[in-house]
Amino acid sequence: MADLEQLPPWNKPFAQQLAFFKKKLNLPSERWDDITRQAHDKAFIVAGAQGADLLTDLHNALNTAIEKGTGIQAFRKEFKQIVQKNGWTGWTGEESAAKTAWRTKVIYQTNMTSSYAAGRWKQLNNPELLKALPYWQYKHNDSVTFPRPLHQSWNGLTLPPDHHFWKEHYPPNGWGCQCRVVPVTKSTFMKAVANGRGPADAPPPGNTEGIDEGFNYAPGANVDMSLAQVVQDKMITYPRAISRALSKSVNNRVLANESIPNAVEELKNNLEANETLFLGFAEDPDRLREVIKESDYYLTKNQTTEPNLNHLMLVVNSDTIRHVENSHGQDGNNVDDKTKRVQIPPAPEDYAKLPLIVNEADAIVRSAQEIRKERSTVTPVVKFQKEIDGVMYTAVMEVLHGKKNRSLSLITMFIRTVW
Structure with missing residues (x-):
């Protein structure tokens, strides 16, 4: 040979x-x-x-x-x-x-x-x-x-x-x-x-005779599949230290990913787009759980167990991107009369900072606004605040904790100077 x-x-x-x-x-x-x-x-x-x-x-x-x-x-x-x-x-x-x-x-x-x-x-x-x-x-x-x-x-x-x-x-x-x-x-x-x-x-569709187990796919044809689909369910079964290390690895990849601003720009301009963009994972469920423990979620009759907050995906959908643009896209001329801080319009590059804003937040507070899904189901809303290079980022996120959709979904984001 x-x-x-x-x-x-x-x-x-x-x-x-x-x-x-x-x-x-x-x-x-x-x-x-x-x-x-x-x-x-x-x-x-x-x-x-x-x-x-x-x-x-x-x-x-x-x-x-x-x-x-x-x-x-x-x-x-x-x-x-x-x-x-x-x-x-x-x-x-x-x-x-x-x-x-x-x-x-x-x-x-x-x-x-x-x-x-x-x-x-x-x-x-x-x-x-x-x-x-x-x-x-x-x-x-x-x-x-x-x-x-x-x-x-x-x-x-x-x-x-x-x-x-x-x-x-x-x-x-x-x-x-x-x-x-x-x-x-x-x-x-x-x-x-x-x-x-x-x-x-050619062999008929589905006939994989002659292909070893695990090889019946085309390498490279699925590079655009969701990374979240690959790893989220597996992280649940890993020891805590390994899961957190994996979360950090994903988030570091997101921060270095130049394609995210491009994707945000495309979704912002495409009024017909209806997509969800994956931005990373939440790394500290205990800190989040402490913040929402007094929320109305725990006061509803049908909620008998704590929400599963482990390894929540960080996501933003196309509607939110357009909402942020419509609500804050012209914020550059806004000055707060009391604090004199200048509000800054969010740029596509700011979305890639969400893992940093969430996982290294200077402050996490529960929003007074909570989203009610029907009469008895409440979805907590949390604000994450992080100062980066003299600028204060605030990300308002909905805590989704269902079996199939476990994520922190961005509702809105605004940015202000801290001086």
């Missing part, structure tokens, strides 16, 4: 592959299948690794391997150092040198192939490329020692990019799979159809 380091694509990194892998969130896990399918587009896991520092080191090691093409031997050396540094024990593969070699190969190869495939997905969907090469062709790597017969049977299938086949059969399609996809011309597509390798010859 060809040496692992010499097989494409692992020693030929490219920008789209690197960008995909860098954006992944470190997610603690116990088993390799703690998350499956599309969730891998958002989360980086190594089965059994739960410490934040451990996951960061492993993520960085693989990121270096992708960026510099250093190869599996360099990764194995760094893996050994990371394990020793973090005191990680009890992991599958530590029993012997042979098992360690197997485990490091799985970690390395799986991340390299999936990130490569995701980068290729980004490339293949480039509009200019699609104009010139509008069809995709499945390619089996004939150099593997033990080829999978069904993977071989898909070799040469040539289909439109939106064909159902790619949603489940876009490679890799299993552990160690080295199949790939190449773009081709319309004439190549017509030849493939004539040779029995066109759409009529």
